[in-house]
Amino acid sequence: MIAEILFKNITKKYPKGPEALKGIDLEVGKGELFTLLGPNGAGKSTLVKIATTLTEKDSGEFSIAGNDPGKDFTTIRRTIGVALQENELDPSETVENLLRFQCRLFGLSKDQAQQRADELIRAFELETERLKKCETLSGGNKRRLHCALALVHRPGVLFLDEPTVGMDPEARARFWQVITHLNKTEGVTVFLTTQYLEEADKHATQMALIMGGTIHYRGSVTEFKKMVNSGEQLTLEESYLAFMTQSHQPDFATN
Numbered sequence: 001m002i003a004e005i006l007f008k009n010i011t012k013k014y015p016k017g018p019e020a021l022k023g024i025d026l027e028v029g030k031g032e033l034f035t036l037l038g039p040n041g042a043g044k045s046t047l048v049k050i051a052t053t054l055t056e057k058d059s060g061e062f063s064i065a066g067n068d069p070g071k072d073f074t075t076i077r078r079t080i081g082v083a084l085q086e087n088e089l090d091p092s093e094t095v096e097n098l099l100r101f102q103c104r105l106f107g108l109s110k111d112q113a114q115q116r117a118d119e120l121i122r123a124f125e126l127e128t129e130r131l132k133k134c135e136t137l138s139g140g141n142k143r144r145l146h147c148a149l150a151l152v153h154r155p156g157v158l159f160l161d162e163p164t165v166g167m168d169p170e171a172r173a174r175f176w177q178v179i180t181h182l183n184k185t186e187g188v189t190v191f192l193t194t195q196y197l198e199e200a201d202k203h204a205t206q207m208a209l210i211m212g213g214t215i216h217y218r219g220s221v222t223e224f225k226k227m228v229n230s231g232e233q234l235t236l237e238e239s240y241l242a243f244m245t246q247s248h249q250p251d252f253a254t255n
């Protein structure tokens with residue numbers, strides 16, 4: 001496997017906060033559709049922010065597509081697309097303008113920027129929102145715009161932190177069409193966090209489970225289900241819940 005995303009012994013403690021990551025070793029292969037699962041506060045967003053150079057790690061190393069953030073910071077920024085969990089959009093800008101600005105930031109000409117903005121507005125069905133100010137968008141439409149913004153420069157690696165929160169079923173289906181198309185036909189590596197396990201079950205092939213800043217499982221979704229279940233055909237959500245119940249048993253924790 002060629003590691004497209006590689007973390008080696010990453011640690012992070014927030015000032016006056018918890019030890020959010022306690023030595024993360026993780027590899028994600030090129031072209032994988034990978035999901036990082038885990039309970040609230042497990043460290044998922046912290047890992048995404050470190051990988052996307054938005055937060056400093058305390059120690060450890062990581063690389064994206066062979067690039068070291070210490071040496072190839074600009075290359076990494078151009079290689080990745082990121083939609084963070086928190087919504088931070090310029091409130092007084094319109095959807096179309098924001099997309100065009102983002103395209104310009106990545107070096108597209110005016111005409112190219114308009115064309116790319118149009119494509120993404122179409123892809124995420126934001127036509128009726130095109131001229132609306134971001135502050136007036138609904139939660140789900142903000143998430144669509146975040147995903148569109150992440151894609152302006154056709155990144156080879158996509159980090160999506162709970163991208164579909166608040167999207168209606170049609171928007172979610174549309175979102176997955178776009179993402180699976182990018183993954184399957186263009187080989188884009190996808191690193192996704194989600195609490196919607198039916199989505200992960202349907203679309204992801206590889207996964208990791210993080211709890212309390214430590215990875216507890218890394219492998220295929222199919223293997224995870226097999227490991228948890230004794231012969232039963234369970235969904236990923238059922239398997240996840242069974243795994244959580246087992247790991248909260250005192251015996252399990254001390255052995």
Ligand SMILES: Nc1ncnc2c1ncn2[C@@H]1O[C@H](COP(=O)(O)OP(=O)(O)OP(=O)(O)O)[C@@H](O)[C@H]1O
Nearest residue numbers: 014017018020038039040041042043044045046047
């Ligand atoms: N800026 C911060 N300052 C202090 N502590 C923080 C900060 N950001 C996150 N934390 C803490 O670090 C830990 C990991 O948080 P993180 O946001 O990475 O979890 P998560 O797995 O993304 O959770 P969720 O599923 O709720 O999004 C939590 O205990 C959280 O409270």
Ligand SMILES: [Mg+2]
Nearest residue numbers: 044045046085
């Ligand atoms: Mg999070």
